Amino acid sequence: MEKKERRIVVKLFGIATVLIMIAMFVLGVNLLKNRWHRLDFKIDSIEATQLSENDYKANYRVKVSGSAKTWFYDFNTYKFNLTYASSGDVEPLYTNDSQTVIVTHSGSNNFSFEFYLKDLEDFPKYIYKAANISVDGNPKEGTEIKLFLSEYADMLVEK
Structure with missing residues (x-):
């Protein structure tokens, strides 16, 4: 009987140990994601249109559309x-801010913004940040x- x-x-001890390890892994992943990644952006399209003459001396207009x-x-x-x-390397020749983006657990309204650049190879160097942020109505x-x-960068389509 012994x-x-x-x-x-x-x-039972082995099962409990495995369950505790799984719980610690899930908790660790959630803490890491919530700390470093507040939002999950989903980019729907990135279109680059070649320009003829313009005031900005740019060769391409890039339009980015997505949600979060x-x-x-x-x-x-x-x-x-x-x-x-x-990004330190490049400055856009012209850029516009997105319309106000409202993001919740279930998704967001779609956003889009565009900028002009001389060379498409510079596209991956661009960084956009959130401005005028409020969380639950508080700045x-x-x-x-x-x-x-x-x-x-792999989603960039030239038209």
């Missing part, structure tokens, strides 16, 4: 505008939200 009881105890949502355990409502943030100046276009 051997049976010992086997049962060892199996919060991570699964973040039930806050974020409201902001996407605006150009310097949050310390909140940092960025959209790195280098993550979506």
Whole structure:
């Protein structure tokens, strides 16, 4: 009888250990995602249109369209505008901010912005950040939200 009881105890201890390890992994992943990635951007299209003569001396107009949502355990409502943030290497010849983006757990309104550039090879260097951020209606100046276009360089379509 002792051997049976010992086997049962060892199996229960093993199962409990595995469950605790899985729970710690899930908790760690959630903490990491919620700390570093407040929003999950979904870019629907990136279109580059070749320009003829223009005032900005640019060769291409790039239009980015997409949406965003919060991570699964973040039930806050974020409201902001996407605006150009310097990457240090390139400055846009012209850029416009997105319309106000409102992001919740279930998704967001669609946003779009465009900018002009001389060479499409510079596209991955562009970074956009959130400005005028409010979380659940309260201004949050310390909140940092960025959209790195280098993550979506393979979606660039030239028209």
